[in-house]
Amino acid sequence: MKFNLHEKAKENIIVVAHRGASGGNIPCNTMTAYEIALKQGADMIEVDVSCSSDGKLFLFHPGMEIEHLNRDINLPEMTYKQIRNIRYVNYDNTPTQFRIAGFDDFLEQFKGRCFINIDKFWGNPEKIYKAIKKHDMTEQMLVKSKPSKNVFDVLENLCPELPYIPVVSEKHPMHEELMKKGINYIGAEVLFKKDNSYLASDEFIDMMHSDGKLVWVNSIIYDYKEQLAGGHSDDTAMTVSEDYGWGWLADRGFDFIQTDWTMMLTDYLKRTDRYYR
Numbered sequence: 001m002k003f004n005l006h007e008k009a010k011e012n013i014i015v016v017a018h019r020g021a022s023g024g025n026i027p028c029n030t031m032t033a034y035e036i037a038l039k040q041g042a043d044m045i046e047v048d049v050s051c052s053s054d055g056k057l058f059l060f061h062p063g064m065e066i067e068h069l070n071r072d073i074n075l076p077e078m079t080y081k082q083i084r085n086i087r088y089v090n091y092d093n094t095p096t097q098f099r100i101a102g103f104d105d106f107l108e109q110f111k112g113r114c115f116i117n118i119d120k121f122w123g124n125p126e127k128i129y130k131a132i133k134k135h136d137m138t139e140q141m142l143v144k145s146k147p148s149k150n151v152f153d154v155l156e157n158l159c160p161e162l163p164y165i166p167v168v169s170e171k172h173p174m175h176e177e178l179m180k181k182g183i184n185y186i187g188a189e190v191l192f193k194k195d196n197s198y199l200a201s202d203e204f205i206d207m208m209h210s211d212g213k214l215v216w217v218n219s220i221i222y223d224y225k226e227q228l229a230g231g232h233s234d235d236t237a238m239t240v241s242e243d244y245g246w247g248w249l250a251d252r253g254f255d256f257i258q259t260d261w262t263m264m265l266t267d268y269l270k271r272t273d274r275y276y277r
Contacts, residue, residue: 017042041266044115057103187214195230
């Protein structure tokens with residue numbers, strides 16, 4: 001199977017499962033959460049990658065040990081063997097059967113099956129890129145960051161072919177500069193507090209598309225006080241209306257929607273004839 005995000009975006013809105021599909025007894029960032037996300041229709045899964053004290057990669061969101069493990073520890077200070085023996089807890093802080101996954105195991109399991117957004121790539125770019133190359137999975141990957149000279153230098157010198165999008169807020173002043181760099185700049189993730197933002201406008205989205213770039217938007221909510229898409233979110237899709245939460249984003253022409261409710265978003269997009277382009 002050939003992986004090309006531009007070709008995929010011509011077919012359908014790319015549904016991104018934030019940390020997989022978790023709930024009940026199944027924690028996020030586990031192999032099971034990612035398998036469920038694919039069953040629920042995700043085109044891409046977002047994973048958080050960290051590194052052990054002895055230099056081995058694993059899946060876990062940094063700084064969330066108390067929330068997900070109910071233990072006051074710092075995983076990057078522990079060995080890989082110690083980390084792999086730790087179990088996640090569920091929403092009631094009860095231990096589950098699920099252990100922290102190794103990055104190599106994850107790559108092997110999902111090779112050739114879906115697109116993958118590697119979050120926290122910039123903490124260990126050489127190690128992560130080497131693992132991706134070892135499994136021959138470059139085309140499946142996407143990395144993101146706030147735009148910076150350091151990030152651009154890493155991309156140009158280490159992994160110029162790796163698909164990359166900058167995360168921009170309210171404006172995107174580096175578009176022209178990125179077009180000229182020797183990196184695989186494929187689009188932008190946009191954050192906006194109000195839905196009349198330039199980054200949500202027809203003018204901006206049409207400009208990006210005319211330049212061959214894709215636009216990523218988030219319906220996820222980290223903090224209700226910090227809106228990522230002008231109030232059009234998973235929360236408002238469920239509590240106001242699906243049309244207001246998700247339909248507005250789809251109708252604007254965004255190419256990616258990242259969600260915590262994969263099955264419901266996918267069902268809505270297909271049911272309302274918004275999924276396929």
